[in-house]
Amino acid sequence: MARQSHSSGGKIILAEISLARSSQVSTTVSLNATQDSDEFAQESTYSMATEPPATDKLQVDLHVNYIQSLNTKKDDLEYWLTEHLRLQGIYWGITALDLMQHVDALPREEVIKYVCDCQHESGGFGGHIGHDPHIQNTLPAIQVLATLNALDAIDADKVVKYVASLQNEDGSFQGDQWGEVDTRFCYIALSICSLLKRLDDINVAKCVEWIVKCRNYDGGFGNQPGGESHSAQIFTCVNALAIAGALHHVDRDLLGWWLCERQLKNGGLNGRPEKLEDVCYSWWVLSSLATIDRMDWINPEKLTEFILSAQDLEDGGISDRPGDMVDVFHTHFGIAGLALLKYEGLRSIDPVYCMPQHVIDSLGLPRLHQHNERI
Amino acid sequence: MSSNVHGVKKVKTNEELAQARKQKEAVKIKEYNDLVSRCKEEVEAKHFEFSTLRLTSDILQLNPDYYTIWNYRREILLQGIFPTMDEEAKQQVLQQELEFFMQLIRINPKSYSMWNHRRWCLSVMSKPDWQQEFKLVGKMLDLDARNFHGWSYRRNVVANIREQQADTKEIDTKEFEYTSTKIKQSFSNYSAWHYRSKVLPSILKDMTDEERTTVGKKELDLIKNALYTEPDDQSAWLYYWWLVGRVPSHVQILGAYSVSNTPSLFVVFDDEVQLAGDIAVQDEQNNNVNGSWYGVSSTTAHKPSSVWAFRPNDTGIAGKVSSLSLSKENVVADSPEKLFSTINDAITVTSLDDEALVSVIQQLDSSSLKATITTSPVEQSDQTETYTLWQKDDHELLLVGEIESLEELLDLEPDSKWVLQTLAHFMLQLEAFKKQNGSLVDGDKELRTKALEMVKRLSSIDRYRNKRYQDWIQNIESVPITSNLSDIKTEIKGRINSHLKAFGEKN
Numbered sequence: 001m002a003r004q005s006h007s008s009g010g011k012i013i014l015a016e017i018s019l020a021r022s023s024q025v026s027t028t029v030s031l032n033a034t035q036d037s038d039e040f041a042q043e044s045t046y047s048m049a050t051e052p053p054a055t056d057k058l059q060v061d062l063h064v065n066y067i068q069s070l071n072t073k074k075d076d077l078e079y080w081l082t083e084h085l086r087l088q089g090i091y092w093g094i095t096a097l098d099l100m101q102h103v104d105a106l107p108r109e110e111v112i113k114y115v116c117d118c119q120h121e122s123g124g125f126g127g128h129i130g131h132d133p134h135i136q137n138t139l140p141a142i143q144v145l146a147t148l149n150a151l152d153a154i155d156a157d158k159v160v161k162y163v164a165s166l167q168n169e170d171g172s173f174q175g176d177q178w179g180e181v182d183t184r185f186c187y188i189a190l191s192i193c194s195l196l197k198r199l200d201d202i203n204v205a206k207c208v209e210w211i212v213k214c215r216n217y218d219g220g221f222g223n224q225p226g227g228e229s230h231s232a233q234i235f236t237c238v239n240a241l242a243i244a245g246a247l248h249h250v251d252r253d254l255l256g257w258w259l260c261e262r263q264l265k266n267g268g269l270n271g272r273p274e275k276l277e278d279v280c281y282s283w284w285v286l287s288s289l290a291t292i293d294r295m296d297w298i299n300p301e302k303l304t305e306f307i308l309s310a311q312d313l314e315d316g317g318i319s320d321r322p323g324d325m326v327d328v329f330h331t332h333f334g335i336a337g338l339a340l341l342k343y344e345g346l347r348s349i350d351p352v353y354c355m356p357q358h359v360i361d362s363l364g365l366p367r368l369h370q371h372n373e374r375i
Numbered sequence: 376m377s378s379n380v381h382g383v384k385k386v387k388t389n390e391e392l393a394q395a396r397k398q399k400e401a402v403k404i405k406e407y408n409d410l411v412s413r414c415k416e417e418v419e420a421k422h423f424e425f426s427t428l429r430l431t432s433d434i435l436q437l438n439p440d441y442y443t444i445w446n447y448r449r450e451i452l453l454q455g456i457f458p459t460m461d462e463e464a465k466q467q468v469l470q471q472e473l474e475f476f477m478q479l480i481r482i483n484p485k486s487y488s489m490w491n492h493r494r495w496c497l498s499v500m501s502k503p504d505w506q507q508e509f510k511l512v513g514k515m516l517d518l519d520a521r522n523f524h525g526w527s528y529r530r531n532v533v534a535n536i537r538e539q540q541a542d543t544k545e546i547d548t549k550e551f552e553y554t555s556t557k558i559k560q561s562f563s564n565y566s567a568w569h570y571r572s573k574v575l576p577s578i579l580k581d582m583t584d585e586e587r588t589t590v591g592k593k594e595l596d597l598i599k600n601a602l603y604t605e606p607d608d609q610s611a612w613l614y615y616w617w618l619v620g621r622v623p624s625h626v627q628i629l630g631a632y633s634v635s636n637t638p639s640l641f642v643v644f645d646d647e648v649q650l651a652g653d654i655a656v657q658d659e660q661n662n663n664v665n666g667s668w669y670g671v672s673s674t675t676a677h678k679p680s681s682v683w684a685f686r687p688n689d690t691g692i693a694g695k696v697s698s699l700s701l702s703k704e705n706v707v708a709d710s711p712e713k714l715f716s717t718i719n720d721a722i723t724v725t726s727l728d729d730e731a732l733v734s735v736i737q738q739l740d741s742s743s744l745k746a747t748i749t750t751s752p753v754e755q756s757d758q759t760e761t762y763t764l765w766q767k768d769d770h771e772l773l774l775v776g777e778i779e780s781l782e783e784l785l786d787l788e789p790d791s792k793w794v795l796q797t798l799a800h801f802m803l804q805l806e807a808f809k810k811q812n813g814s815l816v817d818g819d820k821e822l823r824t825k826a827l828e829m830v831k832r833l834s835s836i837d838r839y840r841n842k843r844y845q846d847w848i849q850n851i852e853s854v855p856i857t858s859n860l861s862d863i864k865t866e867i868k869g870r871i872n873s874h875l876k877a878f879g880e881k882n
Contacts, residue, residue, distance in 0.1 A: 075397050075400060075401070077400050077404050077407065081437070081441075083441075084441050084442060084443065126443070127442070130415070130443075178446065179491075179494075179498075180494075212711075217572045218617075224530070227526075227530070228565070228566050228569040229569070230523065247709075248708060248710065251710050253710070256843065258613070260839075261840075263839050263840075272521070273609050273610055274521075274563045274610070275521075294843070299838070299840075312385065320381045320382065324384055325383045
């Protein structure tokens with residue numbers, strides 16, 4: 001990988017990175033609820049749409065260019081409509097770039113300044129400069145700064161105080177002052193405090209207790225007590241428990257079974273039974289399996305093929321499934337999935353934090369997952 | 376529109392079309408950005424009035440995911456509009472908010488911000504109409520029977536209705552029947568099966584054993600109906616596993632052991648566990664001995680282990696450690712379905728003599744124990760001794776009956792992976808149950824062999840998940856560790872060797 005970095009080119013104004021077709025659903029959940037799965041119909045689309053030979057390789061150059069080009073989409077209404085996701089978009093972009101060994105394709109100092117500018121007096125971060133603080137935007141801020149080795153750019157005390165202020169008496173966390181409660185926010189809170197080495201500032205035991213209430217008969221977890229199991233929620237709960245040192249609450253064989261049944265004939269993974277496959281589940285499902293040491297329960301070659309087949313071979317980027325419009329959310333999760341599958345040329349990724357392993361290691365944090373053991 | 380990144384096909388375009396599109400977009404972008412900046416200005420100037428509220432409506436119609444604008448909307452209502460109103464007028468405004476939601480849901484049924492706003496409106500209403508919400512959510516789930524937000528909202532509405540009622544039986548029964556309807560409409564409605572699993576316990580709660588058995592049998596009928604109709608659909612199968620229940624597996628301590636001339640003490644369990652909290656270790660004079668615990672596992676510190684080593688801080692006192700006490704709080708089984716047998720008395724340390732063991736322990740003591748840490752106290756899982764929630768007795772009879780009927784289904788569907796694995800699972804359950812009951816000492820070889828054959832077949836039928844079946848086979852074939860001393864020695868040696876190997880490779 002002795003290629004020149006892409007960063008030397010045109011100056012990129014960070015605040016302008018667009019998510020062009022990005023997701024509404026934050027770091028964690030992409031809920032794909034309307035279509036009923038039609039595996040076979042999908043399969044035929046898939047095989048027809050993915051004949052070009054280049055699909056069997058990860059097109060690193062194209063994807064780096066695609067992520068860099070996101071700041072040039074100001075002519076698209078979409079650019080403006082997704083402004084509230086910009087900080088998260090930077091996390092998706094930076095992480096994907098780092099995994100592809102091109103983290104300097106985005107200008108470091110400008111990224112850091114932009115992230116800092118999204119912080120509020122309360123300690124929380126908004127989705128963009130001038131947007132209200134929300135825990136969902138606070139994690140990507142910390143993740144980006146950690147990846148750029150710039151955590152000293154912010155006042156960690158303030159951030160931790162903000163996070164702690166969102167914990168409810170029952171141990172759960174709300175997303176902001178308006179009160180939405182979701183297992184996503186538990187993961188986010190634990191991940192932030194763990195990255196900042198301040199887990200003692202929140203009530204971890206209570207949080208674990210609440211997460212366990214969200215466990216279901218299939219071994220999975222929902223968004224709240226009583227909620228149906230969903231791969232993205234499982235990602236948040238299993239990895240929150242990993243951070244809390246409480247993985248014994250997970251019935252690994254039962255959950256591993258449910259998770260590995262997410263793989264469909266075309267190799268892709270879905271988020272719930274009887275749903276369509278989607279590249280982002282390559283991350284939610286696979287990382288959960290990795291954390292509970294069951295990653296080899298799916299077929300890695302087939303999944304790799306599926307992710308690669310969703311690449312846009314003209315303009316770069318990865319979409320939810322072959323032939324669809326790409327976006328930085330799916331680009332990141334596709335590459336993250338491939339990194340977990342040890343795709344050649346990609347840096348390794350930590351399944352618990354969804355960050356490059358070298359970043360987690362250099363922070364001095366232990367590897368909480370049970371991945372890498374049997375493969 | 377804006378927020379849905381899923382399933383949007385990429386369309387080929389040419390320069391001309393792109394230009395035309397850009398021009399159109401430019402107008403829209405200007406309009407949108409003007410709206411946003413006007414709205415921000417008004418909010419910053421604290422003009423919390425209806426005119427500002429209308430600006431937020433205009434923006435949200437274009438972009439229902441813009442959470443900051445939703446926050447503005449609530450600020451406007453709370454700070455500018457409500458304070459001037461009586462309860463009735465306030466209720467009317469909130470009613471309009473609910474109608475606004477109905478407009479937006481047509482644009483995007485999956486926006487978190489929108490659903491949060493509806494919840495908030497009802498929470499600030501003095502007289503929220505939960506029956507109206509109940510009807511509404513029913514309609515929504517008619518349109519999309521798997522909508523995650525819809526089901527989540529339904530739970531929320533039902534929780535509020537339950538709170539208002541002294542007797543919750545009616546609403547619980549209604550909900551239970553609702554899931555029956557949904558399941559009968561489509562056996563593959565996993566959401567409905569899931570919801571049913573949450574309602575069933577409250578239905579059974581106040582029943583006699585006899586009534587429970589009747590309900591349980593009806594559940595089995597419903598499941599069979601689903602399985603015969605859609606044998607390849609996993610929804611009913613998972614519910615089936617849960618309904619039949621599981622024989623809890625017990626984890627036991629086999630003993631504590633010291634080995635001459637080595638400082639470490641070993642505690643061995645018949646399964647993987649985590650140790651947690653303070654454990655009292657004492658010498659012959661009943662003085663506490665200080666030291667640290669280490670899981671001897673082949674991997675990370677956080678992995679549970681069947682062998683735990685205790686190293687006294689003063690390694691000179693080798694051989695003097697004579698007993699330790701472990702309470703339930705100190706031992707955590709590695710999975711929520713496993714039970715740990717309680718220990719009350721102090722455990723006496725047994726001395727093991729074995730030259731080969733001495734040499735591996737010396738390697739362990741000198742090299743890699745530092746690589747592991749003790750775990751801090753952890754929350755225990757809720758543990759229950761019951762097999763199923765609806766049937767107290769006759770668990771054996773239940774399993775035998777289910778095995779028989781699955782064998783019939785297997786004749787019709789000889790290659791169904793769901794039939795095969797359920798059958799294998801039930802057979803192994805039956806064996807485990809008989810063993811725990813004391814009616815079998817060494818296990819049922821016939822059941823075990825049959826189950827094993829099925830899992831082996833599964834690994835060739837269901838290739839993607841081959842490794843899962845391989846692990847399952849290994850589990851079936853693995854011989855449990857016993858408190859027999861030679862077994863213990865083998866276990867300690869094996870653990871240490873794999874630990875040394877794993878950490879040796881890493882270093």
